[in-house]
Amino acid sequence: MMHPSDLVTKHFTRLRADQKSALTRLGIVTLRDLLYHFPARYEAAGPTGTVAAVTPGTEVTLYGTIRKPETKKAWKSKRPMAEAWLEDASGRIKLMWFSQPYMAKMVADGMVVKATGRIAGTDKKMYLANPEIDKTPAAPEDVHDTLFKKTEGTPAIIEDALYAIYPESRGISSLWLLHAQKKLFEAHVHEAIEDPIPADILERYNLPTLATALVWVHAPLKKNDSEAARKRFAFEEVFAIQLAMQRERAQTLEEKALQVHVDRKSLSAFIDSFPFPPTGAQQRSIESIIQNFEQTHPMRRLLEGDVGSGKTAVAAATAYMVATSQPPGRNSGTLQVAYMCPTEILAKQHFSTFVSYFKDHPIPIGLMTGSECRKFPSKIRGEESAKVSRAQFAKWVANGEIPIVIGTHALIYKSLEFQNLAYAIIDEQHRFGKMHRQKLTRKGDTSPHLLSMTATPIPRTLALTVYGDLDVSLLDEMPVGRKPIITEILGPEKREEAYKRVREEMAKGRQAYVICPRINEPDPTKELAVQAKSVKAEAERLKEHVFQDATIDILHSKMTPAAKEDVMKRFSSGEVDILVATSVVEVGVNVPNATVILIEGSERFGLAQLHQLRGRVIRSNHQAYCFALPESYGPATKDRLKALTTAKDGFELAEYDLALRGAGELVGGRQWGISDIAMEAIKNMRLVEAARTEAGRLIKEDPELSKYPLLKAIVIRSDERLHME
Template identity: 35%
Template sequence: MTLETSIEFLKNIGTERAKLIKNVLGISTVEDLLTFYPIRYIDKSKIYKIGALTKEPDADIQLRGKITDIQEVVYEKGKKRLSAKFRDETGTMDLVWFRYTNWMKEAIPLNKEIFIFGKVSFFNGNFSMSHPEIEADEKKALYGTLLPVYPGSEKLSKRGISNKFFQNVIYSLLKDLPNLISENLPNYLMKSLKLMDRINAYYDIHFPKNFKQFEEADRRLKFEEAFFFQLGYGLKKLHQKTKSFGNPFPIVGDYFNNFYENNLPFELTNAQKRVLKEIRTDMKRSTQMNRLLQGDVGSGKTMVALLTMLIAMDNGFQSCLMAPTEILAQQHFNSIQELLENTGIKVRLLTGSSKTKERKIIHEELENGELSILIGTHAILEDKVKFKNLGLAIIDEQHRFGVAQRAKLWAKNNIPPHILVMTATPIPRTLAMSFYSDLDVSVIDELPSNRKPIITAHRREKDRLSVYNFCREEIEKGRQIYFVYPLIEESETLDYKNLMEGLESVMNFFKSYNVTMVHGRMKPAEKDINMQFFASGQAQIMVATTVIEVGVNVPNASVMVIESSERFGLSQLHQLRGRVGRGAEQSYCILMSDDKLSKESRTRIKTMVQTNDGFKISEVDMELRGPGDILGTQQSGVVDFKKLSLIEDSAIIKASKLAVEKILEQDSLLNHPDNQMMKQYYIRQYKGKNKWAQIS
């Protein structure tokens, strides 16, 4: 027998049962059965006394005593039930069976000491137990003391595939365990981290003698999953560093220094300085930089991107910044062009809307090296776009680009450019450690000192008049207001109706102000005109759908009113809120909602009111939605761990990551004799399967 052996060849299973178990639980091999872990345990370590019971116990319990009397009772149209008296030295309890009464009547031992186990009920002044398990053998009654409860279904139970069935099959299988599996972690690692060995971990995850043994087994198996997952990423990262040559940028010269001394509009935050130092260290090397830059909305990522591009210029290289939408590309272009005013440094914008004449100029200037900084969308990837010497590619919100698109960017130079990936969508730390561990991660976790935290409030329909009055007060101070409505694709017509009704309501109340509108049905040109009308300050109010989630930078906007906020996801609410608070004035986000809210909606709104920290928000979002949804890869089985939880096991993930880094630092090819079992296991089990390392 091997781990690949079909379960149909195991005792008491056979072809039909194997087929049913596979269909219901997805278990087809011995390995599947070994990793079919209990969902909880029944504690048989304690024997209760009837006289000591004061109320219904929360869990199933075990008692020792004798059955002294059995009666068959006929009730309801000839149906039978079996009633019995169970006694111990402290009292009496009723036992009852509604099924298999004839068989049970013969099987129940009278006046012999037995163990019963089950759920106790209190009815008509007496304690009783329905369908208790009965065990006459003391050793069997107490074996393991913690008995596993496996996932099951009614469909399986009807075919005799019960929890007891799985207990017996797996208990029998564990006797062969030393012939089935071997250790896959080095001794030195298990010793340093005080990890249980693999064979005992499987014994004790299924049949632990106590909860301490279970916890040790659980920790070992979780660590194993995390460790080999991290090993895949670690080996890929190592491969990138040794095989992915890059142009070294050793110089920080006049372009950077002159801008820093003469044009920097504000002092960099400590977080920005730290991140720049990390980027500079990467780019000094002759290997390609692959760095993920996380920063909350308004944290100053664009400034870091610009300073990085100036370092590229100091070393004789060109840079490009690619954004997923024209609006976002335009915003980056406007910001960078404004920052570089009076420096003589040329910046161009290339998008799908760029005119033919403009494109031709850009193509020529890129090829002859006259243009050093290009901002754009997917248009940068076109074959006609040829750089003289591309040394740095910055990708904003990279999850919106496909792998093939990013590969085209890499190919814009013989030696791949350094890569800086930016995201304003905070990634929970456990996900960053797991699914982005082939990238070096930098975090800007500090806002510029001139920014005041946004005040967020939750209001309902009854508060609408006071919300409108507050908005009017802000407009009178010279500020601008957003009203945002949800957009759900399944009911586009309904959403359009809601938006139109919202626009009418706003226009009726704010009659003396200019109101503009933006929604998904508009043509890009019309949308841009309306956005510009608001951005220029000519309109005091913008009514919009979520198209403003990214790409609008209006420092004068101080209030964001989000209608039907319960229909938005947490990260989306946070991104929308980030459209205000971009100036020095106090800003506000008002979450409007129905009176009746689901528990999840209440949690989302409460989180928004309590914190502005995007990383805290992302952690709550992951708890609510699960890791797969956050990564956008749920349908692909991103959380394929049998034991490990990306939400609850961050300490184990961190420990596994550190362990992998240390091992690869000392033995990058895993050739040391102590690492051979680990290497062989990885090659056999994981090589080629760790697809997530290919995506990030």
Template identity: 35%
Template sequence: MTTDKPDWIRLQKALAIEAEQGFSDLVGKQYRFSEFLTLTFGKFPTALPSTERLRWQELATQFASYPNLEREGRQNLVANTRRYLYQLQQQQEDKGNQEDTGTRGHGEREQGDKGTRGGHLRAEVPSVEQSVRRQGDAGNVNKSFSAFSKSQIVAEVSRTLAPKLDQKLKDLPEIGLRKAEKLARLGLYTVRDLLFYYPRDHIDYARQVNICELQAGETVTIVAKVKSCNCFTSPKNKKLTILELLLRDNTGRLKISRFFAGTRFSSRAWQESLKRRYPVGSIVAACGLVKESKYGLTLEDPELEVLAHPGDTIDSLTIGRVVPIYALTEGVGADLVRQAVIAALAAVVHLKDPLPSGLREKYGLMELKDAIANIHFPPDSDTLQPARRRLVFDEFFYLQLGLLQRQHRAKQIQTSAILAPQGQLLERFYEILPFQLTNAQKRVINDILNDLQKSVPMNRLVQGDVGSGKTVVAVVAILAAIQSGYQAALMAPTEVLAEQHYRKLVSWFNLLHLPVELLTGSTKTVKRREIHAQLETGELPLLVGTHALIQNPVNFHRLGLVVIDEQHRFGVEQRARLQQKGEQPHVLTMTATPIPRTLALTIHGDLDVSQIDELPPGRQKIQTTALTSQQRQNAYDLIRREVAQGRQAYVILPLVEESEKLDLRSAVEEYKKLQESVFPEFRVGLLHGRMSSADKDEAISKFRDNETQILVSTTVVEVGVDVPNATVMLIENAERFGLSQLHQLRGRVGRGAAQSYCLLMSSSRSPDAQQRLKVLEQSQDGFFISEMDMRFRGPGEVLGTRQSGVPDFTLASLVEDEEVLMLARQAAEKIIQIDATIERWYLMKEELKYRYERLMGGAILT
């Protein structure tokens, strides 16, 4: 409901009388003073600018709580309101004069629209209770006062005036159709969308300092007096207007500049009007990033607001605040999003918290509505942190709840094969092993055999560092399936790795008199048909292969176990299709890429995880050294010395052929150079991903048989190539690789008894690149390296691909928020223990359905 225009005289008179009578909340003929002001500010005058509606609403709420304020609080509210009304009345009269005389130009309108730039937007960011929008008429509000005590008026006003969560943004008067269309480019259509559109970062301008305390690199706010003001067109660029202010406080002087690009700002009239906003002697609040300039320290692109006096309240959305930074897109500015969020913020009163109060108290979590309000516009950094913590907890909690619920459901399935943990096959296998199993291998084997004895399908991930002996563990599981009358399948992501597994398995299975076959994309048609036939009859107990295993012609007679190596390199559907080749087979997944604990919980939260955290005895530490391009000859000397002693070496490069865009050494060019110029006395081989399968096999076989002493290769050798005689790994352009990948490559050497070396060649002078390579120099612990890799590059890159199933969190960081993730996991486990269906918590169940599907994109990860 609106009125024609504010009754300035009546309002000011009421405020003046209340001040004269000692702020006693005077009783009038119809209302108390506080009730009269609440009703008055509950109606929007038609002449009221849209930018002032939030402040108007805020005053309605503040005066509703007036009876509960101490005398000092009442005095401040009345004084601030009187000053605000006076300034607003002056602005309205100035605007009327400008419109009458036609002196206000396009450029000034542009400046005024920005609000925070010129200090015209006089709207404080409201609190949860303060940020409300008028809905209904004065009669409805008046009725609410009779239904509640005065101490409950604030809550009632908030609920009555706040927009609904499902309300369309175009229906909010502060937004309207035009702005709503722009916000739709960010996927924002409703009030709820805006509330949950979290800032990607915050800038803290809340810290107010003196000029003498300024330090480059900080974001601050200062309040100072204008000593001089100049606005002019740049002599070097006629389309650039510069505003220069010289500010001074009791501690020093500061020169700041603002720049306006565009011919509309070049008119002398506009420049003079801008100068009038900052007259000499006026008090200005300015905020920005402190930077060095040729004049000394200054504020970069500062926000400015003129104050009535040094202690005046700063009304800007930016100055003196912790400012939210939102993800934007073309045509959608930061001020538009901030003002839209403020318009929607009152709706938090409608939010119902899905987390029970007991759970919130146990984990020290802020209530949801307060967290939402304070993630957008916190009063200070100290309030921002608990708000963020609550919302990060929610992101982790609902993911873990979904994963654990899925795990619980899977364990209700009782249709998997029960496999024997003991038998002649396993006994014979242990006898033919030429080495003793480590304690870590024995522990993991025990985990697996316990799983296989249950009718619930096993779903276990085995993590192990390079060379820790995961394959032996997998063979034990495979033999347990075979001796129980079932078949097994082992799928690897590359032909090189599948071939490596096949060779190792053949050497063991021949001694056990068991057949095993290899199926890849390069398997001949005749052989392929033979394998298909043997699988269907059950003659073939084990099939090793690549993606070829999931093709339609591949049908198992009785598949009881699926082993997937480097499982994160397969898509969700590919893994699922292999499992569908049998009736709920047991699943064992393996990875030689150690995954940080937080990442493992996030993408494998529904799996049982075992770690082989011990290397076989006798392995020597690989000497790792980071080298510059000037030290290349040292690397070549080491290779020459090792090869002369009968050893072999790898030279790894990131590219196959020269790229015009990247100044990197290519595998093909390097191969020619090494063979012809550097090591003509040795035989050099070449291996890369573009070669045919036959050529790859030939290159690997020659290197394995020591027919070539030096193998130039791309990262195709990262996993699967096992040549114990190789003792040197030279990695060119090492800064181009992730730490986990470098660790994997390093693991190709050190597989024999001789001392091995890894040389990380880098031409980068970047401190970050050098720091990353030092991690490899100092540690050979794959789990520590993966943690560091995630800190440097992020979780998606650690797994080798951005499409690796890592959930897309809005706020949560797997690097920074490990403690919150662990608490969320703990809380989710307790909820599942009490009621795995979550039926008793309806709101939590609905939130889980919405969040989990959205976070996971509807995908089943494992």
């Protein structure tokens, strides 16, 4: 008797050590895991025939065993060629590959293959010309009906048979997985897994039951079957995420927040002191946040905006409201703000931006990073900040003397106790988990208002799925005077145009970025090493042959934080003219004097990522330029990259990426903790909306999901995945 929770090794007893480790790598431990290891794609076996039934001039697919592969010379032309015999139960036929002698080495005697090609020659002397060979075929008897119905004798021709091709790992082939699934279905293991989705919901959206979906995903009789099955699994995952979000939202409404008293007159004066007038989108976002601040439960809001759209100004204006508001029932002291950044470079950058905004207002601001603590204003020189000890800094935060604290995520929530923390701003964190929030919430006390900010353009369906518990504000306008970036896609022959522009900009005292897809040169001995440009080699080449007079430095993810910091300091201060880097510069680094970016191997990046990279040079009112330099410049690359020059913003590009290349291409599709199957479904707005509606209805009816224990277990799992960081 097989049970879904049984270990694979219990029923597959002849596994070799390499096969066991391959299964572990694929995440297959139990029989349930095996059933949930879905095919990557399906192949139509096409009209498959037997050797005895073929006729000249027809396209056929034959399954059989290779015999006697060898290289020869063609009889007339003396060109080298490969030959072999293909044998099945009905007879044998010669396979011939003209001018492809290497094919004799690609196949081996005794290998079972699928051969597809055209039958040539005469009735008496037929051969299969230049056939394509698939070395991990499913033989016709493995395909389809035979998985679930015992048929008497295999028919000579199976029309439109589809068979599954699985993600493999060295030691476990797709064919092994196909046979393993067959064994599970014969033992009805798929019927022993209870369906977590309530039957009425399945019926309402015409979704197959779990048992049916498992059959359809592994052995679809037609393409529609596999699509219906995938839709069902996607719905299940998005539904679980939505339930987790709606539960969280319901819990947030139960939590208490410190109410922020908003003095609109003083806020207007503060905003008027900015070096630029606010955009309509900034004003709308600030207004939404004010409305949240006036509620008794904590705000949970996502602020999305392209690079340079002014998120920091919204953060400063809303932080000002909190830092000038007194705690309820008190005549002195103020509420506090924690502003968390992913890196030290960014924390320092935001600190200096805040200092410039707050310099005419008597509000202390603190900076806490791994290397130092600083406080503004300094007692000695009011317009500057002073370095202070960590202990003193922590003391001032604990007694409320520093209302605004800026630092890295880890430091703030691990090492500080706030007196009246009313507002947490999180920059570039894809999901700020519940556990982080609880760390920031004094035990048994109030919860801070939360603003999560991101420049990662997230399509609406994904935002609704992953941020279902947050309200979303969009900054979809650029500040006045900001010139749109000029983007050009240049094939290899036009590279010099990009270099010319870099020289012109450097002559004006400006700086440039060159982005490469790799850190080190690929190993030339590895035949398939991708010839993507590497940071180190490209920096040397540019120095020697292109920009001999420029100061060039490099930045990549393998450098220590201190080394990265040092390079960025030198680039920010203008000591370095050209920074050659990997996409590590994509997050928030601000060097207003850099106006050109060259992106090598640009076809390797998603559109939204390219958009974020070019955002590095739209930091000032100087005209900025982006040159995308793809290595392979075929029509598909041209079409895709063209969107960079036509889309009006990052959101449009993210939607385009989603439609074109699938959600895995969105910036860090994986980091949201969502499987590829659900990411694909996120293209489907109706499915996401349906999952959202059903989740809302269920949580309203049964907030603890006590009537749905199976669903509850899935929700807990999905919540953990989403809050991994």
